[in-house]
Amino acid sequence: MPDLYVAQPDKDLSIPQPGKVVIKKREMHPFASFHIAPEGITFENQEKDEEILLFLRRHFITNINWIAGTIAFTLLPIVVFLFHTLQLVILPELPPQFLLVILLFYYLIVFGYFYMNFLSWFYNIALITTLRVVDIDVENLQSKNVAATDIEGIVDVEYMQRGFFQNFFDYGNVLIQTEGIKSNFEFLRIPHPAKVTDVISDLISGREIG
């Protein structure tokens, strides 16, 4: 006699644990702005079983202002010297050793400007791990702010891309809302914000990353 009803085995209704996500690590360029599962990155208070899923920095194109500024400042003494030679600019008469020290000091300051901006970009990092979201904010190297929240504490994640440049170079802001009184996280001008949002959403719901 055929069975009229066969009970299906219970589906796995347990909530997947974010910590159990297994991903393949890949080598990362140290100046990368976006990397999935980077190898060779560690951070303070990292748990033994905690894996970094996403490594994020500001998109490299956002550095164009200070890179252009550095090039302009580097060329400025040459331009001033040319103008001086053409007698368009009159410079104070100083002994050559004074000019040398002032010129070297000037280039040291230009390098300082470049280095400070580079460090500000290099150390402004966001990490999305299997357990939490870590945001490292550095402002002019004088103050640093390290914030972290558990994946379970994330309520909502959204992204914004505004203007021609952000859409053309595919970068934007990602806002992570956390529950209760915890502060929200904002990753500014990061590459592929849609992909980042997707990864975090997958992580919240416990789906496999990829």
Next chain:
Amino acid sequence: MDFTIFEQFDFFLIVKAIILIFLGLYLIFAILIFNNIRSLNRVVVIQKTLGSPFVQSIGFIYILATIFLFLLAIVIL
């Protein structure tokens, strides 16, 4: 009377003093940056050839360059 006081000072000596003061302040600034890099390298480490150790060594070279210029200014000015 006031003119004699000013005449006693060498203009280039004042310029040298100003340059040395600024270089001294700049050296403090370079050391502060280096300390901040060290502090940041404790927070996150990028273990690559061009990663955190490289960035930190650039900071050290930056201090050495400032010291070199400070000493050069003392010697040649």
